[in-house]
């Protein structure tokens with residue numbers, strides 16, 4: 001199994017010397033995360049501010065639909081990712097922003113706090129992507145229109 005390692009260059013200290021491991025298959029990244037035998041395993045996923053356990057089969061199905069998946073190593077310097085060649089770029093950015101959130105300081109010992117921080121990075125990124133998309137497609141409501149509605 002060949003892993004691709006790239007070093008992420010950044011001006012920000014916490015992002016310096018971060019390694020990105022790119023996995024060739026979805027199965028291989030899940031095996032790296034959970035161990036070789038995936039049978040009967042569950043993924044603890046942080047959804048709506050709480051952890052839920054998802055059977056690995058279901059988690060992999062979701063990842064395949066998203067076209068990407070990733071996790072950040074316990075030492076917070078290794079980003080592990082898998083993506084389909086035809087992944088939607090916004091989906092990929094969204095996933096990467098979550099993982100970048102794990103690399104960013106402060107690092108929390110409490111898993112809930114750590115996930116909440118990463119989720120915040122992802123939420124902000126998703127908001128920015130959504131806004132940019134709407135602006136480029138003229139789907140925004142003009143400020144003046146909003147003011148008129150407000151006067152009614």
Ligand SMILES: [Zn+2]
Pocket residue numbers: 098102115118
């Ligand atoms: Zn996370």
